[in-house]
Amino acid sequence: MPALRSAQPAVLAGGAALDRDVRWVHTTELPDIGPLLRGGDLVLTTGIALPEAPAALAAFAESLWESRAAGLAIELGRRWDEVPAPLVDACERVGLPLVALQREVRFAAVAQSVGERIVDDQLARLREAQHVHEVFTDLSVAEAGPAEILDAVAALAGSTVVLESGRHRVLDYRPGPRDVDAFLDDWERRSRGVHLDRRTHWDGSTGWLVTQVGRPERGWGRLVIECADGATERLVAVAERGAAALALHRLNDRQRDGQQRRLHHELLVGLLTGGDRDELRRRCELAGLPSGRRRYVGLALRAATPSAHDEVVAATLHAASVAKAPALVAVIDEDVHVLLSLSARADADRVADDVALAVLRRHDVVAACGTPVDDLAGADRTLREAQQVLRAVRRTPDAPRVHRLEDVHVRGLLALLRDDDRLQAFADRELARLRAADASGRMEAAVRALLEHPGSKSAAAASLAVSRPVFYERLAHAARAMGVDLEDAEVRTSLHLALMVDELAR
Known part of the structure; x- marks a missing residue:
């Protein structure tokens, strides 16, 4: 800020903690101010009333650290020409940012600038919260469906949003600016590893902000927002309002014809079983x-x-x-x-x-x-x-x-027959040698194209967007890897069945 920059500030200690939030500014000359502070307070002082003894200076620094003060700024010239080394050492030891102001500065101007910035930030957050509230209120009044609600969550979050079922299966999603395939990869296994001990939770290992949709005991599902760098207060509000809108839609839908749907479900399950x-x-x-x-x-x-x-x-x-x-x-x-x-x-x-x-x-x-x-x-x-x-x-x-x-x-x-283990074992056995020798998947793709275009190898090569010589080379490598003749009708039939079983299983 200009008000502080004009004082030629120099960081003497605690530089690793300069990212702390400043919640307010206190100007004081009291050596025992620590217990009166709140977390995030920045202390401005000239040092006139601070003690001389090194142990007392260290105790002063420790009291500020214990109160979770944001930092300490000392104006030089009135008491000291340079900050005493014991105070610098104590601040460095506890990780408290210590800033020397080498020119005279109006503390009231600094406090005013910080206060204005804090109030502006608070107003901005209030406006954002009001906007989020209005968006989801309008959606609820319009009885918007899940697709419209997900669209709104994705637009407000600016990142990938996923709605998953209680069994951790992706029901629907909206892609963000990052690679959505990587975000969705191996979803079910990764999702099962993210546990909620409260309604909304940010998981640092996955970079997911996860919130429960509806009551947890119902096991309806969860809403997931991609946020690798951590969840802001605004993003948490977006997630929770989005989840509430989804739950409300489901509740309203059940109230309209839920009894009929439950009855139909019971009857169909009874007929099937x-x-x-x-x-x-x-x-x-x-x-x-x-x-x-x-x-x-x-x-x-x-x-x-x-x-x-x-x-x-x-x-x-x-x-x-x-x-x-x-x-x-x-x-x-x-x-x-x-x-x-x-x-x-x-x-x-x-x-x-x-x-x-x-x-x-x-x-x-x-x-x-x-x-x-x-x-x-x-x-x-x-x-x-x-x-x-x-x-x-x-x-x-x-x-x-x-x-x-x-x-x-x-x-x-x-x-x-898809649930018969013998059928899956057959498919695995037929494809095992090919896949063991085919890390890239190109040979398997060539075999699949050959089987899907039995009348024309040119058409099969074209379906892969490769030349015929390249296609023939991949087929030859595949035949050698499996130890079979791909022109043999029975071999082709076995491979085709195995590939279809694999596709159905996936």
């Missing part, structure tokens, strides 16, 4: 799903962003209502599952397509449909088939809008 059929049939009828002389078809929908599940559920219920098809709709294992009840004369596939396409027009989802069944007792078959198809879907430009079992071929069979 083979509960009491008579009881389930009765409860389904009471829930508005008729069961006499009906046909049933299952749908499974996967949203591009898991945070959109609630909107997809609402859109599906609306589409089923428009199609006059009573339905059960719920999120199970992070996918939206649907059971439609149709009249015996209805074209079940057409109605299922109508419902799925109505949702697709409003949301970015992948849709899969099971084979219709003629009795509620078989509802688990059509629901599981839709789930199996959804797991096996591989999105391509020419893929159908609504996927069925005949669209996924052998990939559908592998999806059905």
Whole structure:
């Protein structure tokens, strides 16, 4: 500050602690001022009343340090031409910044300058806090969804923001200016290592500011903000207001139709797990799903962003209502599952397509449909088939809008068997030698391209954006590493199956 700079200040001790915050300025000549100070006070003195004895000077420095004073500035000329060495040594020993003011200075001007700066900073923080409050108040009044709330958190934080589930899976995120892939890498393992002992916590090992969304015992999820350099008071406010807005949205959503959604979830889980059929049939009828002389078809929908599940559920219920098809709709294992009840004369596939396409027009989802069944007792078959198809879907430009079992071929069979340890062991065994010799992953990519373009090696090379000689060289290295002939049909089939199993597992 100009008021202090004109006094030609020189730091004599405690230089490592010059980053301390100054909360106020005290001008004093009392040697016993220490107990009257608060943490962060800067002491200005001429030293006129300070003791002569080295031990007393050391005790004075120690008393300031014990009161957590920000520092000590001594104006030279009135008492000393230079600060006594015992006082300098004591300040250095305890880490208290000691500044000599080599010219006369008006202490009142210094105190005024510091006070104005502190008040200005406080006003700036109040304005920022008011802005954060207004942003999230407006979002709450507008009943904003999770996507809009995350947009606001990311804009206010200026960094990557992640919403994770209670199982530490990324539900949605907004990238910041830094490398978002590195920030999200190995997320689940790293997130499990960050424990909250209070509502909001900054974890220095990860550079994450983490706050609980809703009550911890509900296990709903957490909001994470990237802040490698530490969490400011403003950033904590952004995180907590954002988490509160997300929790409020979830609470409001549950209040509107939470009972219906819980009922649908219970009924679908009961149908999938083979509960009491008579009881389930009765409860389904009471829930508005008729069961006499009906046909049933299952749908499974996967949203591009898991945070959109609630909107997809609402859109599906609306589409089923428009199609006059009573339905059960719920999120199970992070996918939206649907059971439609149709009249015996209805074209079940057409109605299922109508419902799925109505949702697709409003949301970015992948849709899969099971084979219709003629009795509620078989509802688990059509629901599981839709789930199996959804797991096996591989999105391509020419893929159908609504996927069925005949669209996924052998990939559908592998999806059905994905939990069989023997299948994963087969895939690991087939790919082990290739991966052991292929740290860069280029040989595996070449093999995959060969299998995906069986009719043209030129097209396979083009898909990797490499020349044919380079492509052929990588294939040759891969064949030698595995000890196989890549022209052998059975070898190709085994490798293709292994790669598909690996892809489904991931």
